[in-house]
Amino acid sequence: MEDLHCKLLVLGGGPGGYVCAIRAGQLGVDTILVEREALGGVCLNVGCIPSKALIHAADEFHAVCEAGAGHSKLGISLASPAIDLGATISWKDDIVSRLTGGVGVLLKKAGVKVINGHGRFIDGKTVEVTTPDGTVVIRADAVVIATGSQPVELPVMPFGDRVMNSSDILALHDVPKQLVIIGGGYIGLEIGTAMRKLGAGVTIVEASERLLPLYDADLTRPVANRLKALGIEVLTKTLAIGMSQDGAGANVEAASGETRTLPADKVLVTVGRKPLLSGFGLEDLHLGMDGAFIRIDAQCRTSMRGVYAIGDVTGEPMLAHRAMAQGELVADIVAGKPRNWDKYCIPAICFTDPEIVAVGKMVHEAKAAGIEVTVGIFPFRANGRAMTLDRDDGFVRVVARADNHLVLGIQATGAGIAELASGFALAIEMGARLEDIAETIHAHPTQGEALQEACLSALGHAIHI
Ligand code: FAD
Numbered sequence: 001m002e003d004l005h006c007k008l009l010v011l012g013g014g015p016g017g018y019v020c021a022i023r024a025g026q027l028g029v030d031t032i033l034v035e036r037e038a039l040g041g042v043c044l045n046v047g048c049i050p051s052k053a054l055i056h057a058a059d060e061f062h063a064v065c066e067a068g069a070g071h072s073k074l075g076i077s078l079a080s081p082a083i084d085l086g087a088t089i090s091w092k093d094d095i096v097s098r099l100t101g102g103v104g105v106l107l108k109k110a111g112v113k114v115i116n117g118h119g120r121f122i123d124g125k126t127v128e129v130t131t132p133d134g135t136v137v138i139r140a141d142a143v144v145i146a147t148g149s150q151p152v153e154l155p156v157m158p159f160g161d162r163v164m165n166s167s168d169i170l171a172l173h174d175v176p177k178q179l180v181i182i183g184g185g186y187i188g189l190e191i192g193t194a195m196r197k198l199g200a201g202v203t204i205v206e207a208s209e210r211l212l213p214l215y216d217a218d219l220t221r222p223v224a225n226r227l228k229a230l231g232i233e234v235l236t237k238t239l240a241i242g243m244s245q246d247g248a249g250a251n252v253e254a255a256s257g258e259t260r261t262l263p264a265d266k267v268l269v270t271v272g273r274k275p276l277l278s279g280f281g282l283e284d285l286h287l288g289m290d291g292a293f294i295r296i297d298a299q300c301r302t303s304m305r306g307v308y309a310i311g312d313v314t315g316e317p318m319l320a321h322r323a324m325a326q327g328e329l330v331a332d333i334v335a336g337k338p339r340n341w342d343k344y345c346i347p348a349i350c351f352t353d354p355e356i357v358a359v360g361k362m363v364h365e366a367k368a369a370g371i372e373v374t375v376g377i378f379p380f381r382a383n384g385r386a387m388t389l390d391r392d393d394g395f396v397r398v399v400a401r402a403d404n405h406l407v408l409g410i411q412a413t414g415a416g417i418a419e420l421a422s423g424f425a426l427a428i429e430m431g432a433r434l435e436d437i438a439e440t441i442h443a444h445p446t447q448g449e450a451l452q453e454a455c456l457s458a459l460g461h462a463i464h465i
């Protein structure tokens with residue numbers, strides 16, 4: 001048995017944990033990172049990166065198929081497109097290994113010791129790690145819990161056989177003929193759209209009244225329209241209540257007033273994720289909880305002195321960039337810097353078709369907070385760049401205080417607009433007013449001009465509409 005001591009121990013090497021460890025190492029904090037699987041966590045290995053690779057491949061294939069079917073308005077034609085999903089998955093795996101390998105190099109460069117094994121709390125300052133080479137006991141002055149989350153399982157259709165979670169479908173080598181997806185949230189819609197573009201028949205079963213209930217109906221309407229145009233069947237206000245399966249396939253029972261049987265050769269369950277809090281002695285620390293998540297304060301401190309928590313274990317939104325920001329914050333604090341969580345916004349992007357970007361307050365949220373707002377909207381059908389990309393569905397919307405024009409929120413839906421999210425967030429973090437954005441020269445022709453026009457619209461004098 002090996003005994004180690006360090007100033008900071010990070011449990012979990014996902015985007016929260018590895019960023020925390022790198023920053024701490026850079027700041028000269030003696031740091032150990034414990035990870036039982038691959039560095040990069042869910043995000044790099046089976047989440048953000050693999051899903052976006054699959055979505056990109058599906059988009060490319062779909063465009064080629066449209067041309068093959070003589071549907072290209074651009075005058076492109078070709079014969080018999082085909083996709084080898086196995087080759088696509090190898091390409092995706094190569095991206096993942098380049099990124100996870102890169103994380104390893106960055107940790108080494110920052111002087112972080114990485115231990116590959118399953119960590120288990122002995123007490124709030126001591127973690128025992130089971131590694132392939134034996135047991136290591138690490139005592140630390142400060143500990144960060146960054147163990148992430150796992151998919152929620154439905155009791156009526158446990159994972160296995162034909163029932164997949166998001167990790168399973170991102171490793172498939174054949175496109176399913178008929179895919180039934182339970183849950184029309186982030187993952188169901190992103191992967192469902194990609195699978196349809198790759199050739200699968202897709203049905204989405206969603207319990208709520210509409211897809212992506214987190215966003216308002218104006219933002220999700222273009223996505224619903226596109227799903228319909230792609231031939232994806234969407235059943236809202238519908239619950240999956242059971243399933244039978246045999247060698248030939250599965251039959252999902254879906255209830256919405258009456259019960260319908262949905263045949264499938266694969267079923268994908270994406271009804272949310274839950275924090276990973278069991279199996280490593282955490283229960284014995286009796287930390288204060290906030291519902292299902294670990295309760296933290298504005299410095300990511302838990303109820304136990306010297307124990308911090310970051311990322312998906314700490315609640316919504318369960319997003320990689322939130323975990324990373326928390327990781328940096330904790331590293332700074334452990335290194336002795338005065339830091340607090342003082343963010344105005346956490347951008348969210350749904351990589352659907354079209355994409356949805358939501359930053360800061362939506363109209364209903366501002367109103368619910370008692371703020372009088374002015375709203376500006378600019379549609380992509382009046383944006384030259386969107387037309388040249390042959391996708392002019394969607395819009396940019398800006399929400400500002402009516403009294404002083406401080407921008408509170410920016411949302412958009414449109415093809416390929418994910419990259420606008422950083423500019424939206426920057427405007428809000430820097431306290432931009434409508435006039436600041438309206439008077440900034442935006443390059444032409446770009447989809448970004450729609451933000452400038454939305455601000456002009458809120459001020460009552462849009463140029464191009
Ligand atoms: P995780 O990434 O879950 O990492 C936790 C790590 O801790 C894991 O590597 C695990 O092996 C390790 N661990 C757990 N317990 C122990 C233990 N006892 N000992 C040692 N190691 C342990 N977010 C976005 O922002 N954008 C996206 O586009 C996006 N797409 C997604 C797509 C999919 C399909 C999924 C599933 C998620 C997606 N997410 C996305 C969410 C994102 O992946 C998570 O928010 C993010 O990974 C959370 O980071 P984390 O560091 O909290 O935990």
Ligand code: NAD
Pocket residue numbers: 154182183184185186187188190205206207208211212213238239240270271272273317318319348349350351
């Ligand atoms: P989600 O919370 O986004 O969506 C789950 C959906 O399932 C909801 O719409 C819910 O109403 C529905 N649902 C729940 N129980 C159901 C049932 N029994 N029958 C039918 N529908 C049911 O969850 P997810 O798609 O699993 O994604 C998990 C998390 O991963 C997200 O919340 C997000 O934090 C993260 N994620 C982010 C991105 C991104 O940033 N682009 C992409 C993927 C995942």
